[in-house]
Amino acid sequence: MSAAEGPLVVGVDTSTQSTKALVVDVATGRVVASGQAPHTVTSGAGRESDPRQWWDALTEALRQCGQAAHEAAAVSIGGQQHGLVALDTHGEPVRPALLWNDVRSAPQAHRLTEELGGAKFWAERTGSVPAASFTVTKWAWLAEHEPESVRAAKAVRLPHDYLTERLTGQGTTDRGDASGTGWWASGTEAYDEEILAHVGLDPALLPRVVRPGEVAGTVRASHDLPFSKGTLVACGTGDNAAAALGLGIRPGTPVMSLGTSGTVYAVSRRRPADPTGIVAGFADARGDWLPLACTLNCTLAVDRVATLLGLDREAVEPGTGVTLLPFLDGERTPNLPNASGLLHGLRHDTTGGQLLQAAYDGAVHSLLGALDRVVDEDADPSAPLLLIGGGARGAAWQQTVRRLSGRPVQVPEARELVALGAAAQAAGLLTGEDPAAVARRWDTAAGPVLEAVERDEGTLARIAGVLSDAAPLLERGTDTA
């Protein structure tokens, strides 16, 4: 491999299932080294991970990057949004982190919405109506179920803040990730003291919100990572905002990400405030906005169905009327935290491959239902949908999105867009460039475009019908949920 043309930066994606690190040449965007290490997430009623595992995974991912990581001039960390990390006076977790896909705080989400002026108040104040994913609902859940953990908490962080702080020794976050907490006011771009007081969280426990382009700190001496003391650390951001940076998207370009979560989003100049709660009004990592809808059941749910059927994930067959709503983890879009998976239309001649295709259709239907809401009204409806995340590699995912969206679908060749976005943020610190412009210079969105095909309206209508008819069952959940 030839020597780098420019300085090197490290971009990190600490996502739900693993931590990935890329060493990137600032001049060309070439990935000169990469590493990845897994995390564990609890199963059962909750979804929790020990934040110290994220640090160990980061250490391992950087070790795999070899010498290149030692040469990095700047680093930035993107990560799964919303997770509640509560730290004691020594910076140690008081308990495992409560993750974005833990739905135990659904009653608190409902109660907080009602107690503080309803959905319209929340949408206008914070950009979003809180669902169980939002940090504020997790804090309320903890206060109710584990008051001793709340009393022990001397700092409250998001996943990417936790790692950044271990690098720099400074408690920092950014507007992108702060906007997913439920205690950051999107109108004033500051912590919302009324909401914090309502949930009994002292603002002094929260990290400083670093401005886009500002240095979060420098790497401190005492740690086991390959960076030299004084290496610049960018503020990082939530994984979806990082991927938006990594693609260098402008308003009007929709993105669908197929990973542990499914997301659809676009950049907008207008501050979102959707009182239906379907669209979360996140901030992006630059100064614009990132209206986004997120599902809890995406690649893991479909892979689980494939495993249950004993099929390879690509072994789909065209469906003939069977519907599978793959809400194995409850669901956020639509907001059905107590739901479980639901199958309708099973016949003697239904094949396993058709059942698997129905799972893909169900997962994609949930995301497409929100697509028009996240893209500005004046956007070109024929613009290609950028398809990213681990699932975007799969032919069955690509063909399902193509058939159900009726849009052209572009699949960027670059694989780790969250880590690339973090790398672009780190590069921006060095060169003074806008990180999105860095990503465009690196041509990160380049990849084949699959032509549009006629939208499969019949399947969309059938799934919508089952969803509507089964609403009482899906809302109620099961005894074991």
Ligand SMILES: Nc1ncnc2c1ncn2[C@@H]1O[C@H](COP(=O)(O)OP(=O)(O)O)[C@@H](O)[C@H]1O
């Ligand atoms: N070739 C592939 N085809 C379909 N799905 C894939 C493929 N490779 C990985 N995946 C799916 O991608 C998921 C991981 O995606 P990723 O975006 O890395 O997740 P996350 O960032 O949420 O941890 C896995 O759950 C796996 O099911």
Ligand SMILES: O=C(CO)[C@@H](O)[C@H](O)COP(=O)(O)O
């Ligand atoms: O909750 C959201 C967005 O609101 C999720 O998108 C998380 O940010 C987790 O992302 P992945 O681990 O699936 O990348």
